[in-house]
Amino acid sequence: MDALTIAMPKGRIFEEAYELLVKAGYDLPKELDDSRKLIVEAPNENIRFILAKPMDVPAYVEHGVVDIGIAGKDVMLEHDRDVYELLDLGISRCYIATAGMPDTPMNKVSPRVATKYPKVASQYYRGKGEQVEIIELNGSIELAPMIGLADRIVDIVSTGKTLKENGLIEYEKIVDITSRLIVNPVSYRLKQERITELVGRLRKQVIL
Structure with missing residues (x-):
């Protein structure tokens, strides 16, 4: 039987998903938790x-190099991928919000918004009937309003600590985010029994 391949991001999502899989009864190697390897086998579970x-x-999931993936809803909203979303895992809770310097209105002539979520930000401001210039950044988004690059940022907020430490405040919440179990459509047909079992076992552990 072919192994079931699962793509997982490192960091907080990985740690919480690993714990969920163990609670669901999967026998996973302990070194998976702190491995520096990019591919790790769990032979007892194939x-x-x-x-x-x-x-x-x-x-990875869309192109079929893995069967299943665990991805944040923020990534799913930003990138249109041909995958099935099977289960809200209820982990790595956070949300996307707008933020900026305190008591600073948007520039009425040429409002600028810095973000690593250009699609999410564009749709949000378009929905409000506001035309903004999107500046796509990949790191230190909080810096943009501090140095005058943008009036607002659109970014992930978990505790709000990073915003506070940099003198920014949250203005509007856009959408709640959790991690989702996604699957390649072809894999779902070919390995439906194993994938359905995985979803069923994880669903029993999910707290929404």
Whole structure:
């Protein structure tokens, strides 16, 4: 029987998903928790884990190099991928919000918004009937309003600590985010029994 391949992002999502899988009764190697390897086998379960960047997981699933992926809803909203979303795992809770310097209105002439979620940000402001210039950044988004690059940022907020430490405040909450179990459509047909079993076992552990 072919191994079931699962792409998981490193970091918080990985840690919480690993714990969920163990609670669901899967016999996973302990070294998976702190391994520096990019591919880790769980031979007792005939599962292979691919450790990837969060933004890359849906691409791996879409192109069929893995059967299943665990990805944040933020990534799913930003990138249209041909995958099935099977289960809200209820882990790695956070949300996307707008933020900026305190008591600073948006520039009425040429409002600028910095973000690593250009699609989410564009749709949000378009929905409000506001035309903004999107500046796509990949790191230190909080810096943009501090140095005058943008009026607002659109970013993930978990505790709000990073915003506070940089003198920013949250303005509007856009959408709640949790991690989702996604599957390649072809894999779902070919390995439906194993995937359905996995979903069923995980669903019993999910707290929404």
